[in-house]
Amino acid sequence: MxxxxxxxxxxxxxxxxxxxxxxxxxxxxxxxxxxxxxxxxxxxxxxxxxxxxxxxxxxxxxxxxxxxxxxxxxxxxxxxxxxxxxxxxxxxxxxxxxxxxxxxxxxxxxxxxxxxxxxxxxxxxxxxxxxxxxxxxxGTRPRVQWDKAVWNGWTIPKHQFMGWMVAHKALNTVERLVRFGVVIEEKCYLCGIADETIEHLFCECIYSRRVVVELNKNTAWTFPVRDLVEWCSIRAGTGLQKGVQNAIVMSLMYQVWQQRNRSRNEMSLLRPERVAGLTPLSQFGNKLEEHRFVSLSTGLGRFKNPGGELRVPSLKSGTARIYDPRGGPDEDMPSKKKLCAKALLGSTTGY
Known part of the structure; x- marks a missing residue:
């Protein structure tokens, strides 16, 4: 000492x-x-x-x-x-x-x-x-509502840090850069229509909303970013459901912010469907591999993975993909035993 x-x-x-x-x-x-x-x-x-x-x-x-x-x-x-x-x-x-x-x-x-x-x-x-x-x-301070939404075992660290930054509204948006005198133009780097604030970037921006639509075309997702992380913390569902849905939200925010920076620094931008493809549920494969089966309180029961494959929901409602950790090809699961994204995430109306 x-x-x-x-x-x-x-x-x-x-x-x-x-x-x-x-x-x-x-x-x-x-x-x-x-x-x-x-x-x-x-x-x-x-x-x-x-x-x-x-x-x-x-x-x-x-x-x-x-x-x-x-x-x-x-x-x-x-x-x-x-x-x-x-x-x-x-x-x-x-x-x-x-x-x-x-x-x-x-x-x-x-x-x-x-x-x-x-x-x-x-x-x-x-x-x-x-x-x-x-x-x-x-000393002690009041507990924030969003800590479990950001710091959970399903979200990878760089996405967790991104969610933490959003929760503190600490991203260097154009609105913030204008206040510091770094830039003059306040328009969003993604859509070029409205002033770039955190609320606009994740909630109102046409590009961001298109990314979400491409992620799940069967569900109209919206980002209530003014209370986004708090929303994640109180979202109804099982522990598995909440963990996956929060991880998806953090991943989406990370990818949208990456494209915003790419537009500003390189003057190029990926199409929304490609950005949606960067946030697949396959990133949770290693988590599911530890369990070898998935149990959901959605009435679907327990489905054991044959041969060690990982049953991870695809982004298309009504199907699920088998991710083989041994590197084999993946295929659609039989309809009778599917684990679709809607079942895993629960009702996503208004999300």
């Missing part, structure tokens, strides 16, 4: 922050989400990255607790004989000529004072732990 100088902690945080936004240690531009928000737990809207300054305090707090509980160690005995000299630990004040490390330990002790009752750490049962002290220092 080391007492780190603030300069070192700030440098560590800078490296972590730069790597998050630019995959390097030398990122120089403004970040899209504040570091304090990033360091919150995922259920509170952050990424779960530890605040290094608070974490170091929590680790130093272990030394404070050792002295408070009179732990049997050489270091505690040395502190008792050279610093405390019979004084009560909670009432002790360091002298001005003490080392900066000792003064820092005493400062952390003062911040932890309210956590002790009768000399015992009372914040969590079982005694002191750095994780418990870290949470105590950070």
């Amino acid at each position: 080391f007492v780190l100088p603030k300069g070192i902690i700030k440098r560590i945080e800078a490296v972590c922050r730069n790597f998050l936004w630019d995959n390097s240690a030398d990122y120089r531009r403004a970040t899209l989400v504040g570091w304090d928000t990033i360091c919150r737990p995922k259920e509170e809207g952050g990424l779960g990255i530890k605040d290094q300054e608070v974490w170091n305090k929590a680790m130093v707090g272990r030394l404070v607790d050792w002295v408070a509980t009179q732990r049997d160690s050489i270091w505690v005995n040395w502190v008792q004989s050279n610093y405390l000299k019979g004084q009560a630990w909670m009432e002790y004040k360091p002298s001005s000529n003490s080392s900066w490390v000792w003064r820092r330990i005493c400062k952390v002790k003062e911040e932890m004072r309210n956590g002790y009752v009768n000399g015992e750490w009372s914040v969590q049962p079982g005694g002191y732990s750095p994780a418990g002290c870290y949470a105590w220092f950070r």
Whole structure:
């Protein structure tokens, strides 16, 4: 356990922050989400990255607790004989000529004072732990509604990050770039009709809506992006249904944003049907392979995969495809035992 100088902690945080936004240690531009928000737990809207300054305090707090509980160690005995000299630990004040490390330990002790009752750490049962002290220092915030929609086992990480950015409305849309003086024109890079906001890009844009129509031509999908991730979190359905439908939404947002950036940087754009093809349900094949069968509360029963094939719904209503992990050709499942996308996702009216 080391007492780190603030300069070192700030440098560590800078490296972590730069790597998050630019995959390097030398990122120089403004970040899209504040570091304090990033360091919150995922259920509170952050990424779960530890605040290094608070974490170091929590680790130093272990030394404070050792002295408070009179732990049997050489270091505690040395502190008792050279610093405390019979004084009560909670009432002790360091002298001005003490080392900066000792003064820092005493400062952390003062911040932890309210956590002790009768000399015992009372914040969590079982005694002191750095994780418990870290949470105590950070405090708690209300839980966001969309955390389980974004951070679920069905969504791949880059789509999860995209969903997290949308939830914080942190994408560099034209509306945001105009405010910063980067661009002058406010029109959408995908349709060129309306001003580009997050709401327009995923909800109102003709291109985005066409991508969704191509994804499932039998269902009129709409994006209620103003509360998109919250909508995912309260969507009715089984755990499997909700997991897949949320993953599809995150994948769609990711692909639409990729095409928006392609239009801006390369002045080219894939056709909506091709973009829809980039978000197939086949990406969930590995997940289903772990189970070897799928169980849905839709009255379809359980269908065991013959020979280890994976029954994954296709994008066409009424059919399902068999994805063979051994690399064999896929074929339509018999109509009697099909797992169609509509059955998996439930009713998608108004989605």
